[in-house]
Amino acid sequence: MAQIKNNSITSRDVDFTQWYTDVCKKAELMDYSTVKGFIIYRPYGYAIWEEIQNYLNKRFKETGHSNVYMPLVIPESLFNKEKEHVEGFAPETLIATKGGESTLEDRLIIRPTSEVLFTDHYAKIIASYRDLPKLYNQWCNVVRWEKTTRPFLRGSEFLWQEGHTMHASETEARDETLRMLDIYDDLGREALAVPFVKGRKTEKEKFAGALETYSIEALMHDGKALQSGTSHYFGQGFAKAFNVKYLDKDGQIKAPYQTSWGVSTRLIGSIIMVHGDDNGLVLPPVVAPIQIVIIPVKMNDEESVKVCQDLKKQLLDEGIRVELDLSDKSAGWKFSEYEMKGVPLRLELGPRDLALNKCVIAKRNTGEKLDVKLEDVTSSVKDLLAVVHNEMYQKALTFLSEHIKEVHTFDELEKVVNAGGYAKMMWCGDVACENAIKERTTATSRCMPFAQIPFDDICPICGKEAHYVVLFAKAY
RNA sequence: CGGGGUGUAGCGCAGGCGGUAGCGCGCUUGGUUCGGGACCAAGAGGUCAGGAGUUCGACUCUCCUCACUCCGACCA
Numbered sequence: 001m002a003q004i005k006n007n008s009i010t011s012r013d014v015d016f017t018q019w020y021t022d023v024c025k026k027a028e029l030m031d032y033s034t035v036k037g038f039i040i041y042r043p044y045g046y047a048i049w050e051e052i053q054n055y056l057n058k059r060f061k062e063t064g065h066s067n068v069y070m071p072l073v074i075p076e077s078l079f080n081k082e083k084e085h086v087e088g089f090a091p092e093t094l095i096a097t098k099g100g101e102s103t104l105e106d107r108l109i110i111r112p113t114s115e116v117l118f119t120d121h122y123a124k125i126i127a128s129y130r131d132l133p134k135l136y137n138q139w140c141n142v143v144r145w146e147k148t149t150r151p152f153l154r155g156s157e158f159l160w161q162e163g164h165t166m167h168a169s170e171t172e173a174r175d176e177t178l179r180m181l182d183i184y185d186d187l188g189r190e191a192l193a194v195p196f197v198k199g200r201k202t203e204k205e206k207f208a209g210a211l212e213t214y215s216i217e218a219l220m221h222d223g224k225a226l227q228s229g230t231s232h233y234f235g236q237g238f239a240k241a242f243n244v245k246y247l248d249k250d251g252q253i254k255a256p257y258q259t260s261w262g263v264s265t266r267l268i269g270s271i272i273m274v275h276g277d278d279n280g281l282v283l284p285p286v287v288a289p290i291q292i293v294i295i296p297v298k299m300n301d302e303e304s305v306k307v308c309q310d311l312k313k314q315l316l317d318e319g320i321r322v323e324l325d326l327s328d329k330s331a332g333w334k335f336s337e338y339e340m341k342g343v344p345l346r347l348e349l350g351p352r353d354l355a356l357n358k359c360v361i362a363k364r365n366t367g368e369k370l371d372v373k374l375e376d377v378t379s380s381v382k383d384l385l386a387v388v389h390n391e392m393y394q395k396a397l398t399f400l401s402e403h404i405k406e407v408h409t410f411d412e413l414e415k416v417v418n419a420g421g422y423a424k425m426m427w428c429g430d431v432a433c434e435n436a437i438k439e440r441t442t443a444t445s446r447c448m449p450f451a452q453i454p455f456d457d458i459c460p461i462c463g464k465e466a467h468y469v470v471l472f473a474k475a476y
Numbered sequence: 477c478g479g480g481g482u483g484u485a486g487c488g489c490a491g492g493c494g495g496u497a498g499c500g501c502g503c504u505u506g507g508u509u510c511g512g513g514a515c516c517a518a519g520a521g522g523u524c525a526g527g528a529g530u531u532c533g534a535c536u537c538u539c540c541u542c543a544c545u546c547c548g549a550c551c552a
Contacts, residue, residue, distance in 0.1 A: 017546075018546090021545090032544075032545095088551090091550070091551090092550080112551095113552090146550080146551070148549095154552075158552070227551095227552060228552080267552095297511050298510055298511080299509090300510080301510090328510095329513085330510055330512090330513070330514055331511065331512075331513095332511085332512040333514085334512095334513085335512050336512070339512095348511075350510090350511055353511090360511085442548085476552095
C-alpha cells in the first residue's frame, strides 16, 4: 500500500540536481559517453524522443512541411556570410581542420544550427514566386561546444528538429513563425502534459541573426525556467546575405522572408523535471514508450500468466503500448522498477484477483490503485490514460500559475526569483535594466508573454515609463 | 574559462603502518520463494585513471598530466 522508500535515488527536495541526474541514469534514459558533453541516448530515452517525433511529424506534415536532410558540416567561408549569426555562434563551434592527411583550406564547422545550409540551398532552388513558399524541416543532431553540460538540458551534441521556411510576403512568414510556436504549445498541452508560457524574447535574448524570437518556456519543479522551444522570424536578412532572390508576379526581383523553429531533446529534460517525483520518472501517457506494464504477482502461477498474456494481446490490438514482464524478479522489485521508469499505468494480477475475476490497475502519477473487472480492462485503460494525462497537465498548470507573481520593486523581484518562479514585471524596454537584474539576481528575462496586460506605469529598475510586461526567472 | 569535488571489480564505496586489495549491490549456476526492491548455497570478476620521482619494494608518499562531475560566466 504505502509507497516504498526508494534508497537508490536522491530525494527531489534534498538535492534537485542530483535527483535529476539519478533519474536520468536509473530510469535508463541515457548514459554518459567517454566524451564530455556527449551522451548516449539509451533505448528507453530514445523511444520518448521517437514519440515526440511522431507527434510533431504529423503536425508538420499537416501544415505542409517536408522533411529533408542537410550535411553535417558547413564550410567556414559560408558560415561567415551572416555577421550577427557568426558572432553568436563562433564561440561554441567545433571545427574540423583535417581531412585524411591534408589540412583543410576551408575549415568545416560541425553544424551548430543549419540556417546557413538551408539558405545557401534555397538560393539555388528559388527563382520564381512560384517556388514559394518553401517549407522544410530536418531531424538531426547539432554540436555546440558547451562549457558546462547536463544530460538533455545542455549537451555538446543534441538531437532536434529545425524547420526552415521561405515566404513571399512578410505577413506569411510572420504567420508561419507563430503557427509553429502554437504547434509547440499544442505538443506541450496534448502530449507532454507540460504547460508553456508563450511569448517574445527581448532584444538581449533573441537568436543571433533573427529579427524576432518567440519561445515556449516551461517551469521546472525547483522553480527554474527552461526554454523549451523557439521560433524565429528573420525578415530578409539571411536571404540577402546569401543572395536568395526570386522574380515576383510584378516582374520585380525580390528577397523572400524567412523563418526557423526548433525543439530539441531538451524537452525530455523538461518532462523529467516537471513531472518526476521521489520514486523516479513520471511519464505523460502520449509519449511514454510503455503506457502500461502488466505484472503477474505470482510468477509461476500458470493460470494468471495466461490471463496476463490474453490481456496483453487485447491491449496491443487497441494500439496501446503494453509490456508484460515475465522475468523472474519479484513483484515488488518490478513495481519499483517501472515506477522509476515512469510507466503511467501498472496492471497487477494474482490468484486473489483471478478468484474475483478482476485485476488491479495502479496510476503512477497519484499512486492510486483501482480494482478493474477483467472484461473492462481495455476500456478502463484507455480512460485511465486520458485521466492520467489530464491530471498531470492540471497539476503542472496549477504549479505554473501559482509561480507567476507580479512585482513592483526590485526587492520584490529578487524575492520571487530566489524563491523560484516567474517575476512578472512592467519594463521600460532598456537592456540596461535586464543587465542590472541579471547581475544582482542571475535571473534573466524569459519572454514578453502574448497577453500584455499592463499593471503598472513605471519600470521598477530605472523608474522610467514602462511599456512591456516581461517575465524574469532563473533559468537552466 | 575560473572555483570546488572525485578517480580502487559493472555500479556505489572502504582501505593502509609502504610489503601486490576488501565490503555492499549487481552478475553466473542450482534450489526455495513470489500481493511493495525475497532467501540459501556455490562461483566469476582488479594493470587500484595515466606518467614520472622517492624506495629493496608504491595501490598507499611527492610532483605532473588526464578524465569525469558539481557551482559560476555563455547557450536549445
